[in-house]
């Protein structure tokens with residue numbers, strides 16, 4: 001069994017109509033960063049731009065939301081439901097991103113993230129589920145414990161992992177330019193697979209894709225992609241730049257067998 005390399009681009013709360021048109025046209029003109037086997041590419045624009053971006057992205061690039069609500073729509077001002085994403089032809093959502101966990105005015109709990117993941121899957125979306133430790137937690141020696149706690153909350157509500165991609169994003173590496181070393185990323189990814197094998201199933205541990213996120217760039221992606229448990233990336237800042245296509249192309253450095 002193999003795992004198809006996966007590169008996600010999270011535009012966060014950035015972009016304009018003009019910047020999207022310009023970036024998409026630069027990517028297409030470069031001829032690099034081609035989506036399709038052996039690499040999946042999924043871009044998460046701010047939701048108001050998602051449908052328009054889908055029409056301009058290079059062929060084969062899929063689109064994601066950056067968040068959905070915990071359940072069915074209704075009287076929840078400002079929220080977006082998984083069903084609305086599906087209705088608009090959007091098949092992915094990023095959930096549990098560290099900015100949604102740690103920004104005080106958002107403060108999503110493990111429980112909320114897990115509820116969102118389970119609901120989105122049930123509504124037919126595929127989910128990029130984010131986990132990751134803070135610098136304080138790493139320095140206290142709690143890296144694996146924190147990541148396993150966040151994953152356990154999701155595992156408690158999810159039984160079918162077919163449409164789940166895990167993104168390991170150490171909070172200290174996000175937007176800081178302090179990328180995890182390839183060995184640091186590999187160590188956590190391998191530990192996550194061990195945890196999944198013991199607590200979910202060996203088959204899920206073998207098949208689920210685990211992405212690394214945090215200051216990934218066109219310069220550091222190839223070395224990270226060469227690690228045996230790194231199945232791709234969730235990219236923030238560099239996904240707003242021409243260099244993103246080089247990160248898509250880093251699948252050529254992957255040692256993970258491609259899914260049949």
Ligand SMILES: O=C[C@H](O)COP(=O)(O)O
Nearest residue numbers: 010174175214215236237
């Ligand atoms: O979702 C993406 C991550 O937050 C990584 O962001 P970054 O590549 O800007 O560090």
